Ligand SMILES: NC(=O)C1=CN([C@@H]2O[C@H](COP(=O)(O)OP(=O)(O)OC[C@H]3O[C@@H](n4cnc5c(N)ncnc54)[C@H](O)[C@@H]3O)[C@@H](O)[C@H]2O)C=CC1
């Protein structure tokens with residue numbers, strides 16, 4: 001069997017981590033033959049809860065889990081890690097937008113970027129889940145200059161899963177029969193869920209989602225609206241933000257980064273923009289990507305309608321505003 005790798009989950013005493021830790025430790029991300037040392041990082045007031053999580057992980061009797069390292073010190077939490085799930089941050093409450101969390105959360109990602117820079121492996125793969133995820137990922141990478149920017153990403157996979165699920169339900173097919181639905185831009189209510197490249201398997205044949213559905217008004221209206229507002233809908237129902245589905249999406253994101261995407265299939269990830277699709281450079285923007293040998297590549301030359309371009313511009317503008325706000329928060333500290 002392979003040597004164990006070290007994987008950190010921050011916010012380890014929180015609600016997303018409660019599902020996420022189990023999925024990772026079961027081997028659902030790094031494989032059933034990859035032993036793990038799990039680092040659990042949280043803040044001092046949560047030490048008692050963290051102890052309970054450690055007890056439960058032990059009681060799960062998981063064959064791949066070689067060791068658990070609970071800590072409140074980022075320099076211990078990030079030491080020699082190969083993969084980092086940055087979940088720990090304040091969640092929003094009903095009536096808030098995710099960017100309302102910016103001033104509270106962005107400082108966390110500065111400290112964690114600095115710690116990753118000092119002690120993580122230089123090829124560490126960093127997935128930022130804590131909101132506002134795109135801008136937090138940008139900040140984290142900026143404070144970790146010795147780690148390549150390509151190694152930082154933000155999670156829009158939950159939006160992709162939501163969007164794919166809406167399409168599968170509408171067409172009455174299993175979720176595995178839907179692919180290549182794209183999330184563009186910010187993990188916020190300005191994101192652009194785009195089914196125009198989507199494919200669906202019907203009667204053993206892959207067809208375009210648009211043709212199979214024949215309902216453009218839905219794809220440019222209710223579909224987009226439902227996905228953009230799904231996080232808020234879950235908060236309104238649960239009085240807490242999505243957790244089980246967020247944990248599953250974090251696993252999907254890291255799984256595909258680690259293992260690659262199948263030929264012809266792409267997934268959406270928030271990554272540093274190179275200006276593709278008229279997006280602003282140097283913000284973390286969600287694009288369709290293909291992944292090979294643990295390296296993502298933006299899928300280029302997809303056709304974007306003028307309707308789509310307007311949506312892309314809107315979410316791009318918000319990301320630039322968030323970036324400026326984050327810089328001014330960090331400057332004033
Ligand atoms: N990108 C996405 O699709 C999604 C993002 N989220 C975001 O994920 C974040 C976590 O959500 P939940 O687990 O529901 O929140 P939670 O409040 O249940 O848990 C957050 C945990 O993070 C810890 N924490 C706070 N500051 C920390 C620090 N500096 N270092 C380490 N740990 C720290 C807290 O003590 C707490 O245990 C929120 O910002 C939420 O908005 C949630 C769902 C989806």
Ligand SMILES: O=C([O-])CC(=O)C(=O)O
Pocket residue numbers: 091092098131158230231232234235241242
């Ligand atoms: O909506 C929230 O605040 C949590 C989140 O990011 C999501 O569920 O997509």
